[in-house]
Amino acid sequence: MSNKISRRDFLKISGIGVTAAAVLTGCGPASRYVVRQSYVDMPEYNQTGKSTYYATTCQECPAGCGLIVRTQEGRAIKVEGNPNHPVNQGKVCSRGLTSVQGLYNPDRIGGPLQRTRGDRSSQPLTWEEAVSTVQNGLSNPEKTAFLLGLMPDHLFDLVTEFSETTGAAAPVRYSALGTLEGRATLLAASKKMYGTDQFPYFDLSAADVVFNFGADYLETWLSPLAYSRGYRKMRKQEFGKRGYIVAFGARQSLTASNADEWIPVTPGSEGLVALAIGQITARLKGQTIPALFAGVNLQAAADAAGISLQKLQQLGQLFANAENSLAIPGGAALTTSVGYETAQAVLGLNILADNLGKPGGVFLAPGTTSTASMEAVKTLIQRCLDGEVDTLFIHGCNPIFELPDKLGFEKALEKVKTIISFAPFEDETALVSDFVFPDHTGLESFGYQRLLAGTDRSTYSSIQPVVQPVHNTKSTVDVLLAAAAAIPALSANLNYTDEVDFIQQKISSLIQAGGFFTASEMPTFWSKWLQFGGWWKNAANFGTPRDATKLDLELNMNTPQKVTEGEEFHLVTFSTQMGDGRGANRPWLQETPDPQTTVTWNSWIEMHPATAEHLGIMDDDIVEITPIGGTNTIEAIVYLYPAIRPDTVAIPFGQGHTALGRWAEGRGVNPAKLWSETTNQAGELTISDTLVTITPTGRRRPLARQESRVGVYGDGEH
Amino acid sequence: MAELLKEQEETQKWGMVIDMDICSGCQACVTACSMENNVPFVGEDEMAYGRGLQWMRIRRYWEGEYPEVTPTHQPMLCQQCGSAPCEPVCPTFASVHSQEEQINVQVYNRCIGTRYCANNCPFSARVFNWFDYETPAPMNSYLNPDVSVRRRGIMEKCTFCVQRIVHGRQQAAAEGREVEDGDIVPACAQACPTDAIVFGDLSDPESKVSKMSRSDRAFKELEELGTQPKVIYLKGGKSYGG
Known part of the structure; x- marks a missing residue:
């Protein structure tokens, strides 16, 4: 930054100075790490008594919202939303706001540890010993396995590259949040009905009637801040139009209580209700009833759901008569034995409503995704039980807590010779690990998140440290790269000097990809990447779902389980x-x-x-x-x-x-x-x-x- | 700069509009407020005794009978009354009206903890530090240097993020301009995922808050008490328009 340009002018030029929050980092390629220094000797950009703001990406859930973190004297003070970020547009939820309590948590692990399984005691190691332990594991790729969380994506990309290079098993990604959201089911159904692996994006903003089958989009579902924005826009449409939301579900969630009507249907009957609404809609529109909806018996569906036929007819009319009707599948409706069929039925309603790729309808969020289903986790468990895994690496996931006991994950771990956890906290899984090599927390890390369910444009959201690491932790990507460097077969193919180099090589293609900024070479691109909190396109480039089935399929929708009343x-x-x-x-x-x-x-x-x-x-x-x-x-x-x-x-x-x-x-x-x-x-x-x-x-x-x-x-x- | 600051002092009247039609009740404002204002967490037992220190709370009232039952969510915070019941009862002038910002402020180092003000607040907007609450190191690192950390025996409440008001005014004055609408945003409004909370200068008829406060849906909580609240709610939820 030249001396002649004041800080404020600089911000105006970069187009970010419009809000109270300002971004000041990324002044040059040298500013790779933030230094926490004494008050008397602060770096030029870190003036005593003045706050410095850094753009990064929230790591509390996979939505990948852009953050601006206020720091002062090298400490992270307050998390705010990044106003320019396409996912959250300056907003932030309770989880993001408390991420500084993760960063400064007194219960963090201070450095690499060797543990005795099931015992609370541990011995400290050096990072050199840690790297050589990881190296031992990596040198035998057929016998390794990776279990990763849903973020960050750059680690997933590196491990995927590792497994492709060596022929090791692909990394498994799991999060209980994904299960609660019905992620895998939604994706599978989207593939079947819309012919793509992408997340559908449901555009609440211009919808007239929304039928929500279980998606808690105002709380945690996929991208709550993006959907909250959609919800607001829906309530504030032109000429006082405010939309009408009907929520189906056995329990009224916060999202359902913000709907205009809540229909307490029996768990597992959502799919039948969706089919019935489809049949009524098709009939009212004077169409031939598509095969998907033809088979359902309205009275039987109403009985299964525990609502009256009259109510069902009324809902069908509501859906059929609206100009822009939208149906959303998610959450508890998808995590049943008929969840996949339910998701298909609900996605089919959108095809029937003819809203694909139209305002108030369904779009496709850019970017393919990689959520693993439970089958992959089961395969991993079986591999462990068969003694095929010598070294299990666990990052960003707490399987002992998040998986059902009945799956027997804990038992399977007993067959694994070495378990390495990268958890920054002593969680349930770290306690049964042999080694814990703590990663930085989100606010101390580099990285990116590129699978964003709530964005309308191709986006890579950048993660950068806003403070110097509080403890003797080390980035997992750096640990893996250091270990790989000593293995000739790996170092030839994974040619990255460190984490930042890896990220830069991964994002180098974005320089020419037509984003809202570009640069002639990587150092400048990198400093803008850090400054703006990522890279995204100038305009929305939503995909349009296609009608892959023409609704010509029949679903075997079982009736929900019966319970003995009162018992x-x-x-x-x-x-x-x-x-x-x-x-x-x-x-x-x-x-x-x-x-x-x-x-x-x-x-x-x-x-x-x-x-x-x-x-x-x-x-x-x-x-x-x-x-x-x-x-x-x-x-x-x-x-x-x-x-x-x-x-x-x-x-x-x-x-x-x-x-x-x-x-x-x-x-x-x-x-x-x-x-x-x-x-x-x-x-x-x-x-x-x-x-x-x-x-x-x-x-x-x-x-x-x-x-x-x-x-x-x-x-x-x- | 001094004149500009002076001018602002005499005219600005800060106010807030909360649109309950789009408030989802998600509690992001509650967390945002607590993280901005160094509000200590008190733990499960103290929360159970009703000694939580949230400056902002979401009032949730159930309406109707199953299956037509539904809650309303209403954010409740200090209403920054123009004629505040908490002020005349304070024996130490800790609860006073600020001429500069036209809000009700709490002067922590005057407060001796009689709690008269809390008894007199019709909105139950004030909270009391019954104990010293520990923020174990290094968690104290995130404490906001612009906001005092309160000790045991002190009453506290929403300040409309007065530190942000002061900062915004100084910033504008240093740049030789008036404070513009939207320059100053308290933590709750900044976080609010649906933008249901809007903050601004009520003395400026063109500001966003002023325009919104003239809505047909506008009302003030317990208006009949005549406390002249500066928080204006817009009627909403499912009763909107009905």
């Missing part, structure tokens, strides 16, 4: 701000009340007041929950929730940690203990098929809720 219950697991469980060690995520119940710091089981009365259960009673056909039981505190079907109970996901630090441990319950290991046609866990029985324990414990103090002081009952 057995459907169990709905829903996602919260804890995400896949990694949020539980952020005290402010714990203390931010759940929007629907206002409960903090715990888990609860939601039960309809009438059901509770029938079972003789009061608010705050502790009950034992037993899955039908299972032996694992868990105990949870009852919350009387008026907006849930009487034959259904619901538990939030994310609590119930047995590790992960002082704020997460021994708090609440983990419903994954109850999940069955069965999968649907798309290879997704059928967690919403879980049936449970409820037994009072006779004990009580008041939930820390913001809404009421009654019960705690003992001055009255509900």
